[in-house]
Amino acid sequence: MPLTEFALIERFFRDCGAVRCDVPLGVGDDAALLETPPGTQLVAAVDTLVEGVHFPPGSPPESIGHRALAVNLSDIAAMGARPAWVLLSLTLPRADEAWLSGFAAGLSRLARAHDVALVGGDTTRGPLSVTIQVLGHVPAGTALLRSGGSAGDVLFVSGTPGDAAAGLALEQGRLRVDSEPAAGYLRDRFRFPEPRLALGERLREFASACIDVSDGLLGDAGKLAAASGCGARLELSALPVSDALLRAVGASRARELALTGGDDYELCFAVPQSRVAALQQTLPPREWGYARIGVLREGQGVQVYDADAVIDISHSGFDHFGGAATPSPAD
Ligand code: ADP
Ligand code: MG
Numbered sequence: 001m002p003l004t005e006f007a008l009i010e011r012f013f014r015d016c017g018a019v020r021c022d023v024p025l026g027v028g029d030d031a032a033l034l035e036t037p038p039g040t041q042l043v044a045a046v047d048t049l050v051e052g053v054h055f056p057p058g059s060p061p062e063s064i065g066h067r068a069l070a071v072n073l074s075d076i077a078a079m080g081a082r083p084a085w086v087l088l089s090l091t092l093p094r095a096d097e098a099w100l101s102g103f104a105a106g107l108s109r110l111a112r113a114h115d116v117a118l119v120g121g122d123t124t125r126g127p128l129s130v131t132i133q134v135l136g137h138v139p140a141g142t143a144l145l146r147s148g149g150s151a152g153d154v155l156f157v158s159g160t161p162g163d164a165a166a167g168l169a170l171e172q173g174r175l176r177v178d179s180e181p182a183a184g185y186l187r188d189r190f191r192f193p194e195p196r197l198a199l200g201e202r203l204r205e206f207a208s209a210c211i212d213v214s215d216g217l218l219g220d221a222g223k224l225a226a227a228s229g230c231g232a233r234l235e236l237s238a239l240p241v242s243d244a245l246l247r248a249v250g251a252s253r254a255r256e257l258a259l260t261g262g263d264d265y266e267l268c269f270a271v272p273q274s275r276v277a278a279l280q281q282t283l284p285p286r287e288w289g290y291a292r293i294g295v296l297r298e299g300q301g302v303q304v305y306d307a308d309a310v311i312d313i314s315h316s317g318f319d320h321f322g323g324a325a326t327p328s329p330a331d
Helices: 005-013 061-078 097-113 163-171 180-191 197-203 217-227 243-249 251-260 273-282
Strands: 040-050 082-092 117-125 129-139 154-158 209-213 231-235 266-271 290-297 302-306 309-311
Touching: 005 097, 005 117, 040 061, 061 082, 061 097, 061 129, 061 180, 061 197, 061 209, 082 097, 082 197, 097 117, 154 217, 163 180, 163 243, 163 251, 180 243, 197 266, 209 217, 217 231, 217 251, 217 266, 217 290, 217 302, 243 251, 266 273, 266 290
Parallel strands: 082 117, 231 302
Antiparallel strands: 040 129, 082 129, 154 266, 154 290, 209 266, 231 290, 302 309
8 A cells, every 4th residue: 555645754754863852843743843052043055956967867765865965964064054953855756665765764864973853844746856954053153154265265175076976977877997996985975975064163263264065176166266255276286086086087087077076065165374273283184084275366266276387177067978967956
């Protein structure tokens, strides 16, 4: 017998994610009631993932549940905020129990890892699409904005951008890699991105501006620079690339992907020169997984330098593997 909508919600979503004491009323009534801590601002973000647009048809349901939450948590991380609650709007072609159970498991595992509660949502029938809204908080007036940077600030990026774009290309059969461990690592970087929440919160002490990297580092660093009224200079040789990506595509393509691939969900942030030593002492780069990649400077646009020469990289529509890339949820 097919599941009713009520039974589906009870079974898969009533106990999904963390249990929090600031949720007097969660799933089950007409709306949720939430208690925000005094002295904080509410931080809200929403993103939609559509099958065939933001993830390949037939993707593992655990990955869809994880990614739908991760892309939203990444926006909260970029604000220097702490997530608390999420709402899930799910459009499904049919009530497939095996799919729902994998989806809810992927979502719940990541939500619990970050102490996030699922407090409500909506369930409808139609082509597969997942919308998650995340709510969190930040001490009033301390959120990290894209617009806070100044010329002279040092630019950093977390993680190893480019991996997820190669992972997606592997999923779609546009890339082949003979090393199975490298291929598995890259695939997982697309399927299970880790939002940099702990880093984002700590950066409130040091960063002047921050953005999460979802559409490619070059474009997103450009958005931060533009919002801050600056240009930026990035150093090609400073881009952190993973061994797996190097092995999969070679050094030159790895750097290209690090600059223009999407779906990384890392943080790109600016730190005033005067705070760089304190940042690196308090949050050692190796331990926290970030690297210095350039500077904000007077002017407009982002230039990438190889030693002292500016290199030419087209910002948009870069065709990495001869097939259409999947746009990020921002598109
Ligand atoms: P309404 O018609 O009032 O919108 P629904 O039947 O859509 O009520 O939802 C009933 C309850 O289940 C609400 O508390 C709603 O937030 C919750 N809910 C519905 N779908 C989901 C979902 N996919 N995930 C989490 N909670 C959900
Ligand atoms: Mg409803």
